[in-house]
Amino acid sequence: MTNAKGRFGIHGGQYIPETLMNAVIELEEAYEHCRRDESFQSELTALLNGYAGRPSRLYYAERMTRELGGAKIYLKREDLNHTGAHKINNVLGQALLARRMGKTRLIAETGAGQHGVATATAAALMGMECVVFMGEEDTKRQALNVYRMRLLGAEVIPITSGTGTLKDAVSAAMREWTGRIADTHYCLGSVMGPHPFPTIVRDFQAVISREIRSQILEKEGRLPDAVLACVGGGSNAIGAFYHFIGDPSVQLIGCEAAGRGTDTFETAATINTGKLGIFHGMKSYFCQDEYGQIAPVYSISAGLDYPGIGPEHAELHDRGRAQYVAVTDDEAVEAFETLSRMEGIIPAIESAHAVAYAMKLAPAMGKDKLMVVNLSGRGDKDCAAIARYRGEDLHE
């Protein structure tokens, strides 16, 4: 019999060492209190608006719409947030929460570096100590973000164990938290891990769909027909989906990283290639072998290079409310370049996965249809890696 607490259908739960149980219980209690606390919410809103630059724009991509010749495309410009991605929404919330819990030190995992940069930023802002764990492979792919974190006063610890990518950074952050709990909050960056993290991170990211909803109603007088977002752990996607889950007319599409293809071993498309399992504190879908050994996944995008997906997405998939499609490296890179040239917007390679699927889907939709693509981050960090992918010897 599974414990019902912190579940999304059969997914979620709290599969963590006993050492951390009181920490997550304390976090849940503090969050439940802050969630209802007006002073907490107004402090967070003031930071999101005054510091992070919210609300982010909902931009009508007129040229892209015309070129693709189908649905009217809007881009939700999370790339314009302070620090350049949606990650800041969650981090400001968790940092405030941590401060109210009396914690003085934030630790975080990071893949592409955007969550690490956001955490280092919030720590600087609030005068907290910050340590970021990052796979060694990713510190090479995202050298600029490593520098940014250090500039912001954070310590960056490269992780060499396993595949040296995001999953290993999460494992390292969990191990660190197990060893130092009293003054330390683990600022988890996605809608994953043990309860209450998937709920806390989703609530802090839900601001994205709350804004999309009111912005599109204002511009178009109706809800969109489709909302697209890239999915690794799934925080920007759940943020973009959340306030539309109850509207069946709105198609919700998560774009997974297929890497070199879902028929190869070099993929990170969890829903498309994974199976049910238990890892990193949660029950959900994971890329794994027949004995439950976690697969060494691959994607060009360090932020989507994760073998699992958040439990709420797993449940949205189970009941068919959201659809999860796979987008290859090649398609994402092409979208990265296309959006740059067509709209003058350089998307993060993660977000480019959603743009790529939008480019496929929009022409198949009528001109009277509305599509929103969550542009979760900006692509400056990716320029050197994409140049290398295209055979240019560019180094930062």
Next chain:
Amino acid sequence: MSRITDAFTHGKAFIAFITCGDPDLETTKEAVLAAARSGADLIELGIPFSDPTAEGPVIQAANARALAGGVTTDRILDFAADLRRETPVPLVFMTYANVVFSYGIDRFAQRCSEAGVDGVILPDVPYEEKEEFAPAFRKRSLDFISLIAPTSEHRVGMIAREAEGFLYIVSSLGVTGERSAITTDIGAMVGLVRASSRIPCAVGFGISTPEQAAQMASLSDGAIVGSAIMRIIAEHGRQAAPFVGEYVRSMKDALRPL
């Protein structure tokens, strides 16, 4: 009396943890038999996992070597059945939730029962999630072993009341691995357990020297050592068994006067 409770009837128990398949199962078998002959009262057999989040660097590396060598859950279950034919020492599997879940909880428990394994420890299955796993083992009279940590505080009574086999007391915050000093008040933790249960208590995490083992066992019913043994195996490879035996003897000898 189960074999596990029997392990605590020869004075203070010494419990050895060995990762299966590092560097190969033949070496694991020799090391287990050497440990048993040298006085180990119970053996924890680690089934390697790709991402063992409760382990420090030594056991992480042992897991990685074992998987690289090609061991699987099926091969380890066969191995355990072979081992059982050669020694009566209590055997407990230690692995991670996903290894058991992906195998099928009931199927895994059945194979454990057939192999003569006496229990299982899953460090990423806390009290709140254990009823998903424990019943399959319980119905075959295998013990689903619980852990308490220095942070457990008011949770200790709840966990101890439902504990089976023995209670694994995690000595320190953090992951497995040798430590120069253990600063937790182990006596107080055992006292909390004793207020709700008579279950044997063994202390693990951070113990490597005979002095530490004696100190921990004097406050409880036994000491558990993993990383120090896996370090010996890493150092001596296929020739490790006599060194493991010698080490286990020195540890058990330190517990005998208690």
